[in-house]
Amino acid sequence: MTKLDVVIRNGEIVTAAGAIGQADIGILDGKIVQIGGELEGELELDATGKLVMPGGIDTHVHLSSPPSLQQREPRWVDDFYSGSAAALAGGITTLGNMSFADPGELPMDCIQRDADVARGQTMVDLYFHPVLRQAIPEVLDQIPTLFESGCNTIKMFTVFPDFDAQIPAFMEAARRAHQHGMLTLIHCEDHMLIEEATEQLLNAGKTSMRYYPESRPVNSEVIATQRAVSFAEATGAPVYIVHLSSKRALDVCIDAQERGLPVYVETRPLYLHLTRERFEDADGAKYVGQPPLREQSDVDALWEGIRQGYIHTVCTDHAPWSLEAKLDPTHDLRNLRPGVANLQTMIPMLYSEGVLKGRISLGKLVEVTSTNVAKLFGLFPHKGTIAVGSDADVVIFDPELEQTVEASMIKSNAAHSVFEGWKVTGWPIATLRRGELVFQNGEILSQPGSGELIARGKTQAL
Structure with missing residues (x-):
C-alpha cells in the first residue's frame, strides 16, 4: 500500500x-487521490x-489598495497575510481579490502589482479581479490578454461618477x-440617486450615520440592478451582481433568471444577519457597508x-x-469608511443561523x-468539491462546537467584529489547503507565501 501524505478518517x-456518507479521504501531492478503502x-x-467539507472560496475581498489611495488616507487594514489568516481560520482556502x-494603470498592470505583493504574503490560493475605472480603448483591447493570463473576470461600478x-x-x-x-462583475448602486439623497440629508442637517440607509436608498440599488440585467440582455454576457442587499433588487434578478438571462447573484453576511436598526446604536458607523443594511423583510427574502x-x-x-477608523467622529454621510471584517465568521454563521435554524440545507x-463559486470563476472541479482528482482543500468542521465571537x-x-457577542454553533477545527494542514484548533500553521496565485478557465453556467 502506498503511504499517503494525509488521511482524514x-x-x-x-x-x-x-x-x-462517512468515508476516509486520502491525500497525496496536494490532491485527493482516494475516498474510502x-x-x-x-x-x-x-x-x-x-x-x-470542501474549502470555502470567497471571490470578493479587498486585501490591497492602489498606492495612491494608501498615501491619501487610511485604507483597509488587512494585507494578504492577515487576510489569509482570517480566511483559513474560517474554513476558506481560496480568495478572489x-x-x-492607479491612474494610468491598465488592468494587467494593476493585477501584476497586486500579484507582486501577494506572492510573498498569501497563505490561501489567490486570484484577482481587475476593476475597470474607464472603458477606454486601451482597456478594452486588454480583455483577451486578461483571459490568456488566467483571469476570467472584469468588474465595473455603476456608482462611479463617470459610469453613465x-x-x-x-x-x-x-x-x-x-x-x-x-x-x-457589477456593483449595483446608482450614483445620481445617491448624490441627490445625500445632498438633501446634509442640507437638512441629518449628517449622522443613523441616516446612512436613506443616503443610499433601495431604489438606487434597484435601478442599477435593472441596468446590469439590461447589459446581460443586450450583449448575452453573463453578469454577476455583487453584494445584493434588498428584496426589490433580488426580484429584478429573479425575473431575469426566469426569462433565461445569465444573471448570477451574490449576497454577503451583513445582509443576512443584521438590519438597519444597528445604525441607531452609538457605534452604528461600524456597520457601514455599501449598500447599507436593510429591513428584516429584506433579510428574510435573501435567505429564501x-x-x-x-x-x-x-x-x-x-x-x-x-x-477607531470606523468610528472617526469627523466623518459624515459623504466621508465614511465602508467595509467590515467577515472572513473568519462567514461559514460558521451560515451554519449556525442558516443550517441549524432550518433556513438552508447543509448542501x-x-x-x-x-x-458555485468554483464553477462561475473557472476553478471547478479542481476546487469547490471533495472528489478524486480535486485539490485537497478540505475543512474539518465541528457542528457542535459553540463559541462566542470575541475580539480576541x-x-x-481589524481586531474586532460586527458580530461580537453572538453565540455561534459550528466552527472549523482544521483546514487543509492543497493537502497542507494550515489551521488547527485556533492556530495558523502555514507560512507567508505558501499560497499560490492561480489561473482560471472559462465561466461555467450553473
Missing part, C-alpha cells in the same frame, strides 16, 4: 449534494463526529469579456433566495478597518460558499 463528507498516511486526522488600478458617460464602452467591455468566456437558488453565492466583501451551504479570537488586523 471517519468524517461525514459533505458536498453541494449534501452529506454523502484501505488508506495509510504520514499524517492522520481523526474527524469522528465532524463534517468534512478586487484590484483597483461611458455606458456604451462598458457594454462593449461586457460583450468582449463574454466572447472569451469571462464573467462581468439562497434556499431557492436565486442567490448563487455568499461572499464577504471583506474590507476591514480598525474600529446549500457548501454550494454557495464553494461549489479575530485573526484580521
Whole structure:
C-alpha cells in the first residue's frame, strides 16, 4: 500500500449534494487521490463526529489598495497575510481579490502589482479581479490578454461618477469579456440617486450615520440592478451582481433568471444577519457597508433566495478597518469608511443561523460558499468539491462546537467584529489547503507565501 501524505478518517463528507456518507479521504501531492478503502498516511486526522467539507472560496475581498489611495488616507487594514489568516481560520482556502488600478494603470498592470505583493504574503490560493475605472480603448483591447493570463473576470461600478458617460464602452467591455468566456462583475448602486439623497440629508442637517440607509436608498440599488440585467440582455454576457442587499433588487434578478438571462447573484453576511436598526446604536458607523443594511423583510427574502437558488453565492466583501477608523467622529454621510471584517465568521454563521435554524440545507451551504463559486470563476472541479482528482482543500468542521465571537479570537488586523457577542454553533477545527494542514484548533500553521496565485478557465453556467 502506498503511504499517503494525509488521511482524514471517519468524517461525514459533505458536498453541494449534501452529506454523502462517512468515508476516509486520502491525500497525496496536494490532491485527493482516494475516498474510502484501505488508506495509510504520514499524517492522520481523526474527524469522528465532524463534517468534512470542501474549502470555502470567497471571490470578493479587498486585501490591497492602489498606492495612491494608501498615501491619501487610511485604507483597509488587512494585507494578504492577515487576510489569509482570517480566511483559513474560517474554513476558506481560496480568495478572489478586487484590484483597483492607479491612474494610468491598465488592468494587467494593476493585477501584476497586486500579484507582486501577494506572492510573498498569501497563505490561501489567490486570484484577482481587475476593476475597470474607464472603458477606454486601451482597456478594452486588454480583455483577451486578461483571459490568456488566467483571469476570467472584469468588474465595473455603476456608482462611479463617470459610469453613465461611458455606458456604451462598458457594454462593449461586457460583450468582449463574454466572447472569451469571462464573467462581468457589477456593483449595483446608482450614483445620481445617491448624490441627490445625500445632498438633501446634509442640507437638512441629518449628517449622522443613523441616516446612512436613506443616503443610499433601495431604489438606487434597484435601478442599477435593472441596468446590469439590461447589459446581460443586450450583449448575452453573463453578469454577476455583487453584494445584493434588498428584496426589490433580488426580484429584478429573479425575473431575469426566469426569462433565461445569465444573471448570477451574490449576497454577503451583513445582509443576512443584521438590519438597519444597528445604525441607531452609538457605534452604528461600524456597520457601514455599501449598500447599507436593510429591513428584516429584506433579510428574510435573501435567505429564501439562497434556499431557492436565486442567490448563487455568499461572499464577504471583506474590507476591514480598525474600529477607531470606523468610528472617526469627523466623518459624515459623504466621508465614511465602508467595509467590515467577515472572513473568519462567514461559514460558521451560515451554519449556525442558516443550517441549524432550518433556513438552508447543509448542501446549500457548501454550494454557495464553494461549489458555485468554483464553477462561475473557472476553478471547478479542481476546487469547490471533495472528489478524486480535486485539490485537497478540505475543512474539518465541528457542528457542535459553540463559541462566542470575541475580539480576541479575530485573526484580521481589524481586531474586532460586527458580530461580537453572538453565540455561534459550528466552527472549523482544521483546514487543509492543497493537502497542507494550515489551521488547527485556533492556530495558523502555514507560512507567508505558501499560497499560490492561480489561473482560471472559462465561466461555467450553473
